[in-house]
Amino acid sequence: MGFDSSEPEQRRRLQAALTAAQVSTGDLWLYYFGIGGSVGEYEVEAYLQGLLSLPELQRDLLAMAANELFNDHAGPRAPYADELGSEDPPRSEEP
Amino acid sequence: MIKKYPLDELSTALGRIMGLLLTEEKVDHAVQHLSRAVRDSIPGTVGAGVSILDPHARPVSSGFTGSVVERADALQYELVQGPCLTAWATQESILIHDVATEARWPNWSAAVVDFPIRSVISTPLIADGQAIGAMKIYAATPGAFEDATAALMELFASPAATLLSHIQTAETPERISAGLQSALFSRDLINRACGILMERHTIAEDAALQQLMRQARATCSTLKEVSAIVLAGVASHPRRGSSDGLR
The missing domain is CATH 3.30.450.40 (GAF domain)
Known part of the structure; x- marks a missing residue:
C-alpha cells in the first residue's frame, strides 16, 4: 500500500511544526479529536512516524488541529493536502 | 474533602487508559x-x-x-x-x-x-x-x-x-477533565454543524466536514467558530421554511 504523493511532505511538515511549537502527540490528538478527528492516538503516532497512511481528510484535520493549537506561535504552519503540489515524486524517507 | 469535577468518571477512565493514573x-x-x-x-x-x-x-x-x-x-x-x-x-x-x-x-x-x-x-x-x-x-x-x-x-x-x-489521584483528573471537556464540547458542536450541512446540501459526512474546513481556512477562523455560526443560523430561524435564501 503506497502513500498519496503529497503525504510524506505533509507529514514531514506537520512533524516539523509540532517540534517547533513543542506540542506533544497526545495534545495534538486530543485537539484533533475535539474537532472531529476519527483516528485513534496510536494511529496518529504511527502516521507521524511515517508507518501508517491516513486518508486526506484526517491528514488535513491533523494539520488544522496543529495550526489552531499554535495559533499564536510564529513557527512553521502545517500544510493542507491541497496546498502541496502533487507533482513532486513520492519520497521514501528523510535521513 | 474530595472535590468532584464534571466528567470525573470519564476523565478518570481516560486517565487510566492513558496510563496516567x-x-x-x-x-x-x-x-x-x-x-x-x-x-x-x-x-x-x-x-x-x-x-x-x-x-x-x-x-x-x-x-x-x-x-x-x-x-x-x-x-x-x-x-x-x-x-x-x-x-x-x-x-x-x-x-x-x-x-x-x-x-x-x-x-x-x-x-x-x-x-x-x-x-x-x-x-x-x-x-x-x-x-x-x-x-x-x-x-x-x-x-x-x-x-x-x-x-x-x-x-x-x-x-x-x-x-x-x-x-x-486528585490532580490528574482535574487536569485531564479540562482538556477532555473542551474536546468533547467542540467535537459535539462541529458534529452538529456537519449534520445541519448534510441535511441542507444532501451531502455525506466527510463532505460536510470538508466544507466547514474550507470555510474556516477561507475566513481564518477555527473550525469551532464556523460551526458555531452554522448552528447560530439555525437557532435564529427556528421555523424557517424551505424557501429561505440560506439553502
Missing part, C-alpha cells in the same frame, strides 16, 4: 515505601514521611514510618506553618538543627516540643518545575543532620517526584 491504594503504597526507604537510607533518621499536596497546600496522599511523624506532619497543616510547607512553597530544602531553638515556625515548634523530634530536614518534591509535595526526615537529637544530608534527600526527591507526579 494508578489507584489511590497504589499511591499510598508508593509514598509509604518511599518514606521507609528514606528512613533506612539516611543515617541518624528515626522517622520519615512523604506528603503529596494539592495546589492549596492540602495533603492528598501521605506515607509515614510512624505515628509521631504523622502527628508532627498533621500539625503543620492544622497550624498552616512548618518546614514542609515552607519547603513546598519555596521549592528549597529546609534544615532544622534544633526544633527547640527554631524560631521560623513558632507555633509548630511549640506544638511538637514534647515529641522525640529535634532535627528535621524537609525537601520539596518537584516535578516539571512544580512542587507537588515534600519529603521529611526527623531525628531525636539536635544537630543530627547537615547540608550534605539535605543534598542526599534531594537525590531521592528528584526521581520520586517525577514518578509520583504521574500517580497523583
Whole structure:
C-alpha cells in the first residue's frame, strides 16, 4: 500500500511544526479529536512516524488541529493536502 | 474533602487508559515505601514521611514510618506553618538543627516540643518545575543532620517526584477533565454543524466536514467558530421554511 504523493511532505511538515511549537502527540490528538478527528492516538503516532497512511481528510484535520493549537506561535504552519503540489515524486524517507 | 469535577468518571477512565493514573491504594503504597526507604537510607533518621499536596497546600496522599511523624506532619497543616510547607512553597530544602531553638515556625515548634523530634530536614518534591509535595526526615537529637544530608534527600526527591507526579489521584483528573471537556464540547458542536450541512446540501459526512474546513481556512477562523455560526443560523430561524435564501 503506497502513500498519496503529497503525504510524506505533509507529514514531514506537520512533524516539523509540532517540534517547533513543542506540542506533544497526545495534545495534538486530543485537539484533533475535539474537532472531529476519527483516528485513534496510536494511529496518529504511527502516521507521524511515517508507518501508517491516513486518508486526506484526517491528514488535513491533523494539520488544522496543529495550526489552531499554535495559533499564536510564529513557527512553521502545517500544510493542507491541497496546498502541496502533487507533482513532486513520492519520497521514501528523510535521513 | 474530595472535590468532584464534571466528567470525573470519564476523565478518570481516560486517565487510566492513558496510563496516567494508578489507584489511590497504589499511591499510598508508593509514598509509604518511599518514606521507609528514606528512613533506612539516611543515617541518624528515626522517622520519615512523604506528603503529596494539592495546589492549596492540602495533603492528598501521605506515607509515614510512624505515628509521631504523622502527628508532627498533621500539625503543620492544622497550624498552616512548618518546614514542609515552607519547603513546598519555596521549592528549597529546609534544615532544622534544633526544633527547640527554631524560631521560623513558632507555633509548630511549640506544638511538637514534647515529641522525640529535634532535627528535621524537609525537601520539596518537584516535578516539571512544580512542587507537588515534600519529603521529611526527623531525628531525636539536635544537630543530627547537615547540608550534605539535605543534598542526599534531594537525590531521592528528584526521581520520586517525577514518578509520583504521574500517580497523583486528585490532580490528574482535574487536569485531564479540562482538556477532555473542551474536546468533547467542540467535537459535539462541529458534529452538529456537519449534520445541519448534510441535511441542507444532501451531502455525506466527510463532505460536510470538508466544507466547514474550507470555510474556516477561507475566513481564518477555527473550525469551532464556523460551526458555531452554522448552528447560530439555525437557532435564529427556528421555523424557517424551505424557501429561505440560506439553502
